Amino acid sequence: MDKNRVLDALHTLQSELSGANTLDDASRQSLLAITADIHRKLEADDDVPSEEGESLGGKLQDSILEFEAEHPQVTAAVNQVAAALANLGI
DSSP: OOHHHHHHHHHHHHHHHHHOTTSOHHHHHHHHHHHHHHHHHHHTTOOSOOHHHHHHHHHHHHHHHHHTTTOHHHHHHHHHHHHHHHHHTO
């Protein structure tokens, strides 16, 4: 999976976050911070997996557990990003 696909998944996640009216501000800000970190990691053009990248994937997985029941669309978008990162080795 290439970086463009990860960026597409991030865009989908950001759209879902914008439209999720029942999402509390703290959760929304947490996910937006993670997506910003992922953008920075991708812009660094670091093809070598790092602990930071693995940490970002872990943060996304934790977010999935928090949102699964109440926000299925956000969860699906987070899953897409996490899978894309895993396929890049991040």
